[in-house]
Amino acid sequence: MDLSSALHLAIPELILAVSTLGILVYGALRGDKSAGTVAALCGVALIAAAFAAAFGGHGKVFNGSFIADGVALYAKVFIYIASALIIVLGRGYFERLNNNRFEFPILVVLATLGMSMMVSAGDLIALYVGLELQSLSLYILAAFRRDDAKGSEAGLKYFVLGALSSGLLLYGASLVYGFTGSMNFDAIAAAAQANPQVGLIFGLVFLISGLAFKVSAAPFHMWTPDVYEGAPTPVVAFFAGAPKFAALVLLARTLNDGFAGLHEQWSQVMLALATLSFIVGGLGGLMQKDIKRLLAYSSIANMGYALLAMATGTAQGVQALLLFMVLYTVDTLGFFSVQMALSRKGVAVTKIEELAGLSKVNVKLTIVITVLCLSVLGMPPFSGFWGKFFVFGAALDAGYWGFAVAGLVASVIGAFYYLRIIKLMWFDGDKGEIDKSPFEAKWIAYAAAAFSFPVAMVALAWLYPLAANAVKSFGLN
Amino acid sequence: MLAIAFYIMAAVTVLSGALVITARNPVHSVLFLILAFFSAAGLFVLMGAEFLAMLLVVVYVGAVAVLFLFVVMMLDVDFVKLRQGFANYLPIGAVVGVLLLTELIMIAIAIADRGAAAGQSPQVYGPEMSNIEAIGRVLYTDYVYLFQASGLVLLVAMIGAIVLTLQHRVHVKRQDIHTQVTRRRKNAVEIVQVKTGEGIKE
Numbered sequence: 001m002d003l004s005s006a007l008h009l010a011i012p013e014l015i016l017a018v019s020t021l022g023i024l025v026y027g028a029l030r031g032d033k034s035a036g037t038v039a040a041l042c043g044v045a046l047i048a049a050a051f052a053a054a055f056g057g058h059g060k061v062f063n064g065s066f067i068a069d070g071v072a073l074y075a076k077v078f079i080y081i082a083s084a085l086i087i088v089l090g091r092g093y094f095e096r097l098n099n100n101r102f103e104f105p106i107l108v109v110l111a112t113l114g115m116s117m118m119v120s121a122g123d124l125i126a127l128y129v130g131l132e133l134q135s136l137s138l139y140i141l142a143a144f145r146r147d148d149a150k151g152s153e154a155g156l157k158y159f160v161l162g163a164l165s166s167g168l169l170l171y172g173a174s175l176v177y178g179f180t181g182s183m184n185f186d187a188i189a190a191a192a193q194a195n196p197q198v199g200l201i202f203g204l205v206f207l208i209s210g211l212a213f214k215v216s217a218a219p220f221h222m223w224t225p226d227v228y229e230g231a232p233t234p235v236v237a238f239f240a241g242a243p244k245f246a247a248l249v250l251l252a253r254t255l256n257d258g259f260a261g262l263h264e265q266w267s268q269v270m271l272a273l274a275t276l277s278f279i280v281g282g283l284g285g286l287m288q289k290d291i292k293r294l295l296a297y298s299s300i301a302n303m304g305y306a307l308l309a310m311a312t313g314t315a316q317g318v319q320a321l322l323l324f325m326v327l328y329t330v331d332t333l334g335f336f337s338v339q340m341a342l343s344r345k346g347v348a349v350t351k352i353e354e355l356a357g358l359s360k361v362n363v364k365l366t367i368v369i370t371v372l373c374l375s376v377l378g379m380p381p382f383s384g385f386w387g388k389f390f391v392f393g394a395a396l397d398a399g400y401w402g403f404a405v406a407g408l409v410a411s412v413i414g415a416f417y418y419l420r421i422i423k424l425m426w427f428d429g430d431k432g433e434i435d436k437s438p439f440e441a442k443w444i445a446y447a448a449a450a451f452s453f454p455v456a457m458v459a460l461a462w463l464y465p466l467a468a469n470a471v472k473s474f475g476l477n
Numbered sequence: 478m479l480a481i482a483f484y485i486m487a488a489v490t491v492l493s494g495a496l497v498i499t500a501r502n503p504v505h506s507v508l509f510l511i512l513a514f515f516s517a518a519g520l521f522v523l524m525g526a527e528f529l530a531m532l533l534v535v536v537y538v539g540a541v542a543v544l545f546l547f548v549v550m551m552l553d554v555d556f557v558k559l560r561q562g563f564a565n566y567l568p569i570g571a572v573v574g575v576l577l578l579t580e581l582i583m584i585a586i587a588i589a590d591r592g593a594a595a596g597q598s599p600q601v602y603g604p605e606m607s608n609i610e611a612i613g614r615v616l617y618t619d620y621v622y623l624f625q626a627s628g629l630v631l632l633v634a635m636i637g638a639i640v641l642t643l644q645h646r647v648h649v650k651r652q653d654i655h656t657q658v659t660r661r662r663k664n665a666v667e668i669v670q671v672k673t674g675e676g677i678k679e
Contacts, residue, residue, distance in 0.1 A: 003621075006622075010622075017625075017629065021632075024636075062619075062620075062621070062622040062623075063619050063620075065622055065623060066622055101640065103636055103639075103640045106636065107633070107636065107637075107640075110629065110632075110633050110636075113629065117626060125623050126622070126623060126626075129623055129626045129627055129630060130626070132630050133626065133629055133630050133633060136630060136633045136634060136637065137633050137637075139637070140633070140636070140637040140640055140641065143641060144640070146641055155641075
């Protein structure tokens with residue numbers, strides 16, 4: 001295809017790239033005074049890109065390194081919307097901290113651009129470049145509060161371990177390239193089908209390890225609790241949703257497009273990762289006292305469900321993955337906005353025990369937390385239940401009975417710590433008044449809770465066929 | 478002639494490589510490293526890979542080696558102290574070293590046996606085209622997407638360096654060329670009548 005039709009398919013990326021360059025120049029000229037305008041412009045660019053993606057065409061361009069198909073467009077729309085909400089949350093948060101630098105929204109947009117390259121990646125170079133664009137921006141965002149000791153520690157830890165995982169990924173990619181002689185997923189699939197050598201499978205395992213690190217699946221989860229604890233809350237809310245969604249879609253595409261013939265091999269790796277994530281996420285969460293650390297372990301366990309869905313290698317599995325990640329992203333976004341909405345005398349509420357008796361001081365936020373807790377633990381009418389329901393459905397149809405049971409057990413263990421939060425809030429003595437909640441954090445939390453019940457029930461009627469349609473582009477059965 | 482050039486440069490590469498790790502003075506080590514890079518670049522030229530040779534000189538000599546030199550000269554690293562645990566680490570170091578050496582030898586044998594990419598020799602553009610020209614022909618056409626994306630990655634690195642290190646200190650006097658140039662005599666100089674024996678009051 002010629003360049004103009006290629007550019008036509010990449011309109012969402014072009015909008016983000018061109019506008020972020022323009023906004024960056026504007027911000028650099030005006031300085032930090034312009035932080036508000038820059039944030040607004042970045043938000044508008046993301047929404048515009050989301051519209052462009054929602055109505056975008058399908059095709060494969062730039063020598064197969066850029067794929068616009070149903071899955072990519074589905075993921076892009078949700079990633080752009082999630083990032084726009086993060087800009088809203090971050091704007092208020094950093095303004096209250098008097099750390100009002102205009103680079104924050106710009107880095108969020110650049111990370112989003114990297115994610116959108118990841119979900120569209122059709123060869124190993126595009127995979128790597130997209131991943132690095134996203135990761136580099138996230139490293140900087142994690143250390144954004146550089147005067148804060150914990151914040152810098154989080155940034156440094158994330159950077160060093162992230163660099164290590166990039167090394168693993170590159171090593172895997174070089175082995176795959178060496179044994180198949182091509183970077184392109186289609187050509188790799190053909191070579192893997194014809195001649196599945198041990199070296200190729202070695203490369204595949206390294207590739208999966210590198211990506212598993214980015215989605216914080218055990219045993220590559222070591223960075224998660226520390227980074228969640230130390231990094232600024234809106235940044236953590238960002239980490240927990242969009243980048244993981246992008247990395248999972250990328251992993252699904254790499255495995256199903258590039259290594260379709262090796263399903264037997266990679267499904268074992270995915271099942272092992274999923275089981276370990278269930279164990280680490282379920283048991284690790286029990287000991288936590290810090291809300292953000294608890295959410296970190298919860299996210300590790302939840303990545304287990306996503307990987308279980310992916311291990312099936314069926315259209316049903318990928319569809320379950322797409323639905324699960326959207327529902328899960330909304331829940332975590334809600335959790336982190338609630339955490340930002342809670343503070344006592346200007347000090348953020350970080351310990352779980354500080355939530356005690358919250359129902360006596362602020363009933364609305366208590367209800368929000370209760371709804372989100374019930375949703376994440378998988379109580380039937382709430383959105384979290386539906387996400388897990390689809391995942392288990394796909395796992396059972398693929399014959400993974402034992403692993404589905406492991407997931408169920410992890411879910412029950414997880415229920416313990418969510419129910420403890422609910423008990424603390426409703427039945428224990430209160431710890432005193434909380435400050436007035438910031439407007440945007442409060443409303444995003446309300447919206448997330450309203451989504452998980454009852455909006456999700458209605459939205460699923462629309463999301464389910466959307467995801468089913470998107471998955472058709474993978475050509476699975 | 479070619480063979481002589483190869484042997485000279487290969488010998489210099491190996492010798493300077495050995496000197497990098499044996500030299501007592503770290504600055505000398507870095508200088509030997511640069512020499513090793515240069516002679517390796519010469520070897521690339523002999524193989525007809527002049528682009529790689531140039532890259533090696535520009536990137537490794539120009540950036541990486543200079544960075545090493547900076548680190549060695551600016552940071553106060555006590556090399557005597559670093560060498561103290563040498564005997565303790567020797568066994569594990571030897572194991573890792575032997576492993577790496579065997580791997581390298583195995584890779585070298587495999588490549589000599591079958592070539593680097595399995596069964597596929599790299600595409601050759603014909604003898605009349607240098608490989609810089611060949612890269613130039615595809616960089617802005619076939620790979621324009623990846624090329625631009627890599628540019629964005631570098632932009633993020635630049636923004637990151639500025640965000641994480643630039644501090645606006647409040648009490649530092651800075652040169653402001655605009656105010657300097659637009660200064661007029663009347664707002665800088667004042668003529669006063671000073672009475673004898675009283676001086677000027679503030």
